[in-house]
Amino acid sequence: MNDLHTFHIPVMGTGFTINTPVKVAQYGISSVISLVDDTLIEQMRQYYCGVMEENYIPITQNDEDYRARRITAYLDLLDRIVKKNFEEVKSSCFEINTEITKYFEMLPETSPLKTLYHQMLAAQDPVLKKNMQDQLRSQMRPGAIDVNIMTKLDRLNYGKDNTPLPSEFSDALAALRGYAKSTLNSAVVFSAGINRKLYSYVEKFKDFYADASGFIKKRIVLKVTDYRSSIIQGKFFAQKGIWVSEYRVESGLNCGGHAFASNGSLMGPILEEFKTKRQEFIQTLQDIYEAALKLRNEKTFNHPHPIKITAQGGIGTHQEHNFLLSYYQLESAGWGTPFLLVPETTSVDPETLEKLCAAGEEDVELSDVSPLGVPFNNLKASLSEIKKFRRIEKGRAGSACLKGYLVSNTEFTEKPICTASRQYQKLKLDQLLQMDLDSETYKIQHDAIVNKSCICHDLAASPLINYQLSRNNAQEFTAVCPGPNIAYFSKIVSLADMVGHIYGRVNLLNTQQRSHMFIKELNLYMDYFIKEVKKLTLKPTEKQIAHLNEFKNNLLEGIEYYKKLFPKMLDETQEHKNKALEELQSFKKKIDHFIAKHRHIFPHSLSTLASV
Numbered sequence: 268m269n270d271l272h273t274f275h276i277p278v279m280g281t282g283f284t285i286n287t288p289v290k291v292a293q294y295g296i297s298s299v300i301s302l303v304d305d306t307l308i309e310q311m312r313q314y315y316c317g318v319m320e321e322n323y324i325p326i327t328q329n330d331e332d333y334r335a336r337r338i339t340a341y342l343d344l345l346d347r348i349v350k351k352n353f354e355e356v357k358s359s360c361f362e363i364n365t366e367i368t369k370y371f372e373m374l375p376e377t378s379p380l381k382t383l384y385h386q387m388l389a390a391q392d393p394v395l396k397k398n399m400q401d402q403l404r405s406q407m408r409p410g411a412i413d414v415n416i417m418t419k420l421d422r423l424n425y426g427k428d429n430t431p432l433p434s435e436f437s438d439a440l441a442a443l444r445g446y447a448k449s450t451l452n453s454a455v456v457f458s459a460g461i462n463r464k465l466y467s468y469v470e471k472f473k474d475f476y477a478d479a480s481g482f483i484k485k486r487i488v489l490k491v492t493d494y495r496s497s498i499i500q501g502k503f504f505a506q507k508g509i510w511v512s513e514y515r516v517e518s519g520l521n522c523g524g525h526a527f528a529s530n531g532s533l534m535g536p537i538l539e540e541f542k543t544k545r546q547e548f549i550q551t552l553q554d555i556y557e558a559a560l561k562l563r564n565e566k567t568f569n570h571p572h573p574i575k576i577t578a579q580g581g582i583g584t585h586q587e588h589n590f591l592l593s594y595y596q597l598e599s600a601g602w603g604t605p606f607l608l609v610p611e612t613t614s615v616d617p618e619t620l621e622k623l624c625a626a627g628e629e630d631v632e633l634s635d636v637s638p639l640g641v642p643f644n645n646l647k648a649s650l651s652e653i654k655k656f657r658r659i660e661k662g663r664a665g666s667a668c669l670k671g672y673l674v675s676n677t678e679f680t681e682k683p684i685c686t687a688s689r690q691y692q693k694l695k696l697d698q699l700l701q702m703d704l705d706s707e708t709y710k711i712q713h714d715a716i717v718n719k720s721c722i723c724h725d726l727a728a729s730p731l732i733n734y735q736l737s738r739n740n741a742q743e744f745t746a747v748c749p750g751p752n753i754a755y756f757s758k759i760v761s762l763a764d765m766v767g768h769i770y771g772r773v774n775l776l777n778t779q780q781r782s783h784m785f786i787k788e789l790n791l792y793m794d795y796f797i798k799e800v801k802k803l804t805l806k807p808t809e810k811q812i813a814h815l816n817e818f819k820n821n822l823l824e825g826i827e828y829y830k831k832l833f834p835k836m837l838d839e840t841q842e843h844k845n846k847a848l849e850e851l852q853s854f855k856k857k858i859d860h861f862i863a864k865h866r867h868i869f870p871h872s873l874s875t876l877a878s879v
Contacts, residue, residue: 278415282727293352338445418462447472458490486512505555518580523750531821585771611762616732651725651746665689666721687719
């Protein structure tokens with residue numbers, strides 16, 4: 268649980284971090300890979316078997332339980348590669364530009380191991396120097412090979428006779444089984460909300476339970492958006508005698524990939540609640556956990572197992588990173604989007620890299636392209652988007668559904684199909700033609716249909732391009748889902764430089780004016796709130812009005828919270844703090860003005876605003 272670094276690299280898409288552990292784990296850096304795409308996973312396994320000169324035996328879709336078996340085989344292979352790479356780093360010489368020197372040079376200055384490393388460099392006595400080097404080697408550890416299961420992606424699968432398979436063969440459960448059977452000592456990150464069937468399936472595998480010494484080989488990380496959902500999910504597992512080892516708070520909107528907006532609750536107030544209620548949180552879960560272990564006649568523990576509280580979403584400076592760790596007492600902070608510009612870390616094809624380097628704030632949008640129906644941070648100029656619009660222009664809207672991980676619609680078919688597929692879009696557009704709509708209404712509905720993109724296959728395109736893995740030399744068109752933070756990083760950099768940026772040794776930000784991560788998130792939520800209000804009809808329902816009033820109140824409370832917080836940020840310059848306070852005042856005026864124009868939705872807001 269005691270990581271060497273104070274940052275981790277979250278999952279990015281299905282392909283961008285698919286082999287990141289092979290690139291960074293030997294340096295003690297932990298990262299997360301997606302388990303969505305078993306086709307890509309099998310292709311990567313074939314590639315790395317070649318690299319490692321291991322015999323590759325294909326696991327085909329005709330094989331029983333192929334999805335879980337592909338995942339297990341790939342994770343076991345990654346485990347072997349990382350262990351081999353780590354031993355090579357560990358055994359290298361302490362000389363300039365060697366791998367072991369790179370390992371220690373990248374550590375944060377606050378690390379006791381970094382202090383010992385500097386003492387070793389300064390030591391003059393050869394015997395003392397050698398003893399220190401041996402001590403350093405003994406304390407080295409590789410980074411974790413963590414995995415991510417997106418709980419909403421839980422497609423029901425079918426057998427060879429076209430009949431539904433049992434629930435344990437659904438996508439999410441099969442992925443969990445594949446991970447559980449692997450040799451890894453790491454964590455599975457559950458993202459996108461509660462899936463009770465998946466969570467209950469964890470009980471089937473002993474590696475998720477603490478052994479007699481309290482060691483948990485396979486740990487659970489919950490990606491959460493607020494305190495309340497964390498305690499609900501933590502209790503669910505604790506009642507089964509399973510301990511959740513980490514609660515990973517992610518910004519609802521200031522992130523990459525799918526954006527699961529909160530009810531207006533902002534990251535700062537959410538982390539404040541975790542900070543103030545941390546001991547109560549842990550003790551509540553411990554009491555339930557101990558009671559569950561007693562019922563199972565298993566060993567109980569006098570003290571809670573370690574719990575990490577971490578955060579990610581829009582972090583871009585050393586000052587922001589440090590403040591999260593020190594003020595909110597976090598164990599780690601996730602840095603995702605900036606690492607898309609680090610080829611030593613992520614798999615991004617050259618053309619997409621070039622587009623990401625050139626991307627400004629206006630080039631990334633919170634779009635409706637995802638077939639999941641969840642807002643999706645999308646690079647508008649991606650190869651996938653360009654190809655999509657070319658198909659539309661040719662009257663061939665929609666994509667070939669090559670993998671089907673996002674199938675969900677049964678409007679026209681008995682079996683679910685994907686709303687980004689050519690099959691669905693043709694059927695839907697044909698239906699639209701029969702509806703005798705006016706031209707403006709027709710265009711709005713037409714564009715909403717054809718806007719859906721094949722992120723299922725195209726998010727995996729980059730590694731296929733980089734490692735020449737495409738079937739039959741097919742041309743690939745990459746979809747990419749950076750967070751808004753990409754606008755402030757504009758060049759390809761080395762792993763050492765990006766780590767140096769995180770720890771304040773170098774500055775990689777471009778010259779574009781950048782707001783503090785908390786202010787940026789607030790701005791995104793303001794825009795989201797205004798759009799949600801504008802979507803309403805003239806007669807909104809009571810439920811809609813209640814939701815938007817709660818959203819509005821959370822935004823206002825967040826603004827007041829930040830007014831008090833920013834003066835406490837010791838690492839920020841007075842200029843930056845003043846700028847943030849000015850932006851907060853501007854947001855307050857903007858929301859006051861907007862609410863006053865929509866009094867039918869916010870009838871009690873005027874008196875509330877005066878008191879906030």
